[in-house]
Amino acid sequence: MLDSVPDSAVEPEAASLPRIAGTGAASLHGTLLAQLRDYVVEGNLAPGARVPERLLCERFGISRTPLREALKVLASEGLIDLLPNRGAWVRQLGPDEMVALFDVMGGLEALAGRLACEKITEAGFSEIERLHHAMYAAYLRRDLHGYFTGNQAIHDRIVEAADNEPLRTTYANFAGRLRRVRYAANLDKDRDRWGEAMREHEEILDALRRRAGSELSDILFRHLRNKRRAAAVRETAAAGA
Amino acid sequence: MLDSVPDSAVEPEAASLPRIAGTGAASLHGTLLAQLRDYVVEGNLAPGARVPERLLCERFGISRTPLREALKVLASEGLIDLLPNRGAWVRQLGPDEMVALFDVMGGLEALAGRLACEKITEAGFSEIERLHHAMYAAYLRRDLHGYFTGNQAIHDRIVEAADNEPLRTTYANFAGRLRRVRYAANLDKDRDRWGEAMREHEEILDALRRRAGSELSDILFRHLRNKRRAAAVRETAAAGA
């Protein structure tokens, strides 16, 4: 039943207009939201630290109202915690939470791979293939940064190839939450993992070439699991330090 | 580099405290957010309709500030669109968007199934088995409502068994967005689909019994795809009407 509130006429243009605000692309509010999100994700505030409302207002040159709106959104994205009457705090990931987030990332990548197999074009595949070879070259010359960049690019391209807007958004959200975990950091000390990751990427490319959705889905989930395992070492070590 | 903003001391209790605000459980703001979300999800406002700010303020007995904060969050959840200077509009799903959302749901259920295979207890499995049989009984006596309820319960239990908080939250979000699509509505006219769905559920239970994660993952994704296909008929029909 439609409530006492009258349903205004349907907005005809709304459907065709770009969905501006959803995640906040343009529009003053969206700008601030993006800025503030970057500010947090980039690590300008220490995990577990209080988010200084007043200082941020001055920094961004705005009043508290729009800032607080942005904070509410960041809280719903899981980047910060809002404690009633006690303000906003940068969310700190415990080991369990990190594991949970990694698993979701794995699920999202698995989905992206599956969809990519259905939708990717020959050109799109070639591009990923090119990135793969570049990454392999970086691996051979032990260029950690080059490898990391290429790796990131490949995973992003797969998500892109899935051509699914909500997936893109959700993926970006979880990637942002895990941004602090520097998975690459281990590889130079964990040559085995590096080689293993490289082999997994061979499998990924192969499955994608054959457009084997289920298979790719599986590989990608396992790939993320292993990535997490490698990252967990450092996490645990850091926690113990 | 940590910015000019000084890092306040780390809040020791924050880690152990329940994550109250994230999705908004308690705390006045969270209450309003949940209320408003339900209000939209329940369909009190027509899709494509304007969200009447002032009226909602009166209805909930609050001022515009907290309402607008909640609207920003709902926009980030994808339930409404915010058009700069033009207010909030209930999001309307076109066919393509619906397809995209269904695919993400499929990916999330696939993930849930995979994780459930790793974590579910014998008691948890028995409960799902019980629900399955109850649903089958409903199917046999052509009890559409009973079937639908049981079906929903099973999928929810699988997500629950995955024991992953961010997955739970994300799943709930997408389920809410798709709430308007009444997948069950077709079954009484599409007996073939109903039987097919029932057979798929047999497979689901079987894979879960064997704790065959990858397999269950695949089945669940396909199951959702088929569910979408059935729902799409009605959607298309409705669009054509």
Added chain:
DNA sequence: GACCAAAAATTTGCATTCATTTTTGGAAGA
């Protein structure tokens, strides 16, 4: 010197106010 209670100073949450923008309604003109 450590510990605790009370008052001051911040900070939060929400209401209210104000400047812009959009929308509405109608008059003038084609």
Added chain:
DNA sequence: TCTTCCAAAAATGAATGCAAATTTTTGGTC
């Protein structure tokens, strides 16, 4: 009669104000 234009009205976006809660400081006691 229909379109175009303009002014009034309403709605949005953001700043400010204020009561309640929290945190910090202060002062005193053991």
